[in-house]
Amino acid sequence: GENVEQHPSTLSVQEGDSAVIKCTYSDSASNYFPWYKQELGKRPQLIIDIRSNVGEKKDQRIAVTLNKTAKHFSLHITETQPEDSAVYFCAASTSGFQKLVFGTGTRLLVSP
């Protein structure tokens, strides 16, 4: 089955810096890659997603890149702000009503 690995487990940056979180997946049939932000005690919230027919997607300060050949995808956050501090999870899925397989999470801390 699908296995998703995520790095780093923790990431500390200064406000205004960029942050990059990387994930690799094992199942070449996976074609949907969402990223979730989870604040302490709260639900995972979808922040951006990408399907396998595109290599990059951007939404304001957040971007995701996908390399299907290498089976990895990355989340890029520019101009980080303290409110970006949270745990970020990547996930992978095949089409249809398939499950999401989550990575192990990255705790991002943005210091003022």
Next chain:
Amino acid sequence: EPEVTQTPSHQVTQMGQEVILRCVPISNHLYFYWYRQILGQKVEFLVSFYNNEISEKSEIFDDQFSVERPDGSNFTLKIRSTKLEDSAMYFCASSASGGYGYTFGSGTRLTVV
């Protein structure tokens, strides 16, 4: 913005007792899911449900677990005989279009003592 609603937000139960976790998915969604998250760990898939039947389940979802959509709005997860290791946050999710664009509920924190 439509939400997935879960009740209760926190449940404490004795080991061996049965619990029912309740979810109200977004009204026009057709795909329903349960996930769990043990404290400090990643989110893990339990089960997916479509067209009134289970479409996939994980190895975690053994015979002590069951799901039901008893009416047109609720989606429930029953744990028949709880164990200490069932203590976790349980998230319900729904989707209009299969595995894309999930919306997660706010979760039920289950504590088994």
